[in-house]
Amino acid sequence: MLGFMGEFDLIETFFKRPPRHATLGVGDDCAMLAVKSGQQLAISSDMLVEGRHFLSTVNPAHLGHKALAVNLSDLAACGAEPKAFLLSLALPEVQPQWLAEFSKGLWALADLYQCDLIGGDTTRGPLNICITVMGEVPADQALLRRGAQVGDDVYVSGHLGDARLALEVFRGQMSVPQPVFDAARLRMEMPSPRVALGLALRGLAHAAADISDGLLGDLQHILKASGVGAEIHTAQVLSTMACANSAGLPAEVLLPLCLSGGDDYELVFTAPEDQRSAIVAASEAARTQVTRIGKITASPQLTLLDSQGRLVANTFSSFDHFKTP
């Protein structure tokens, strides 16, 4: 009976499929994964907690998508090709309908990237989703944070700020027309990991990071790791916001969403000036919009400039789970 579904039935029903890459999947003490010669394994883990990373009202299929997407986004940032993941799940109770929907969203994205679910854990507890993802990248081609060089262009993929716009509307802090909200909400609940772009940037980008805590905070990780600074053009950043034009909100309200909103799961990366046409080609090959937003500088500051080249005070703080209210 589903109402009395136990731990092992739950795994059998919703989370067990034969692996494509792994030599052993769900069902033993460990999964087994062989790594191809010349490749190294890129590994990352993200934990999602109700009320922090998602609202209790979220569509479970969207949540299944998002839980894997935010992990794939870390692989994308390193230029790694997804291979396998483990899912650990704490559930307050077994709700088969919820699990069916959640796993549907999860599998849809996993299938898209042929990423095997090879193990994990289930337990009773406050809703918590922890995924560890693994991908392959040739040993000398991983995109890291520490490679940015003075004179590099700075780029972002896709659209910034829309996810945070949706959150602010949910919180009652902002108001936008329904179609704008619907689009922004989809960006918040179903981010697109930029895996294809990450792969296309191998050998091109000097440094990359994914944007989960907000552009400025995640760019700072690159700057700090590389010992450089950057000049960023706020108008270019604002132009990436998909919902901005139709939202009817002024730039000063939208700018913080793009610069430090968080939950974007886009890539910020740097590449040398002489690779501009190659970056355009990579963007086209990956069918992912890329916007040039500034330059890497020798002076270690992160400087913001408006469309007239005037300094914009950087009062934008990035998301921190223990500092942000």
Place this chain on the structure above:
Amino acid sequence: MLGFMGEFDLIETFFKRPPRHATLGVGDDCAMLAVKSGQQLAISSDMLVEGRHFLSTVNPAHLGHKALAVNLSDLAACGAEPKAFLLSLALPEVQPQWLAEFSKGLWALADLYQCDLIGGDTTRGPLNICITVMGEVPADQALLRRGAQVGDDVYVSGHLGDARLALEVFRGQMSVPQPVFDAARLRMEMPSPRVALGLALRGLAHAAADISDGLLGDLQHILKASGVGAEIHTAQVLSTMACANSAGLPAEVLLPLCLSGGDDYELVFTAPEDQRSAIVAASEAARTQVTRIGKITASPQLTLLDSQGRLVANTFSSFDHFKTP
């Protein structure tokens, strides 16, 4: 200030050390791990939730030990050598003293096995500890559940039932002398992963599993995966209990603790009869007690026999997070 410690300070202070095996550790979007030629990666994940897997009063250093130990136990069951792990941590608040103690217990065990902490996640939320561990095992030498053969001896490592005895005392269901409780509590809070034994059993054991949900339940996984049954001698199982002799409790009270108590983190494994002296040698080399408790049978039942060879009714149910109260 520690009182306002953020996510990144927390990681820097407590959870960042240079890796020994991994080519890239904590601090980028992904960690990077190279796998030696001829080896495959064994991977497992366990999630620990307050009130389910540990009590709120637990010594944080013991908890740090246990969170990693239960994961290393999965590697041990597969005969894999620990290499690296990721730690994802949801915390209700940042308590530097708690984190200092927790990380101390974690590092002590990680150092013992030279297992690198290479990544993870931290977030605010109800206390939850999710670790993913990775180890190496030669492609053809992994110990799996599915290899048991008719006629194999069945063995368990170390001591069964003591962890559950401690839990029952905590719950007020049993009463034992203080020194017995202290010893049992240490077994519950600081289990010893049988990594050395797992490595010594490569090429010897036909099948193995770790005992986390209780001996009978975990042995059933081996039987089911191998399409066989087993005869188990309850007196031999009871003899493994370290605290039994001094506890002054009758066998009928202690037997369920050993057969289905859970939280033991011992290994149950099978090996052919002609390897008995090799198993003794492996036990000595690994400095780990091993007890022969029965035999694998062609008939698919799991049969329990007492010291006179009489059938013991199997009314022992193993732990299930969604079925066990």
